[in-house]
Amino acid sequence: MHLDVHVYNDLGYVLHAQGFTDEAVAFLKEGETFIKKQEEQEECVLLVNQANMAWVYFHQGELKSQACLEEVGRLQQAFPTPEGSQMHPQLSAQKGWTLLKFDNSHKRRAIECFKMALTDAEKQLVLRRYGDYKFRNKPVTSEVIDVYMEVVQIPVASDHKDHCIKRLASIVRYGGHERCEEVCVFLLNLLCVSCRHVGELFLKKL
Structure with a gap:
């Protein structure tokens, strides 16, 4: 039976927490073998697996924990x-999934972990889609404005950024939102000094 790579780590954690350390090691070893056989898997996926195995071995009093820690160190050097970032994206993603699976009260923390695991381009895409999903509900909320602003502030030129700028401009154009003036200033600050006068004229016409 082949499980998702993250499930091996989760089962290892659960079994260890319940005191079944031998079974935990068996699942983690099976996960290690599974990861190494998957050509499409990056080796950095082993970071979580080896760290978990080092933890279980340590609590067993096994010297093998040192070898696992050395492997973790090697992987951290190979995949800095x-x-x-405070944490490797692979570790951050695994932490996010773990928070969602084992404690629903930490959804917000899980979301932050997922955001840290994404590249800037991926983050723009995810946030844009979330913003657009919320944008359909009228009136537009402050959360939507914050999401679009966050996309725009990510230092990557993309269609997603342009789309969010247009969304913010439409909020100014239609008016009625208590943050219209703030959004207007935000958009003007995006412009270079030479373009700002043109931008001011444009926004006045909205």
Whole structure:
């Protein structure tokens, strides 16, 4: 039976927490074998697996925990945490799934973990779709404005950014929202100084 790679780690964690350490090790080893056989899997996926195995071995008093920690160190060097991130994307994604699976009260923390696991381009796409989903509900909420602003502030030029700028401009154009002036200032600040006068004239016509 082949399970999803994350399920092996989850089962290892659950079994260890329940005191079934031998069974936990067996699942983690099976997960390690599964990962190594999957050509499409990046080796960094082993980070979570090896860290979990080191933890279980440590609580068993096994010296093998040191070998697992050394492997974790090697993987961390081979796949360093991106600049500006507190955690490797693979670890962040696994943490997000774990929070969702084992504690529904931590949904917000899980979302933040998923966001850290995404590239800037992926983050733009996900946030744009979420913003558009919420945008359909009228009146437009402050949450939608915050989401669109976040997309625009991500330093990646894309259709998603352009789309969100247009959405924000439409909020200014139709008026009625208490944050219209704030959104207008936000859009103007996106423009270079030489273009700002043109932008001001444009927004006045909206």
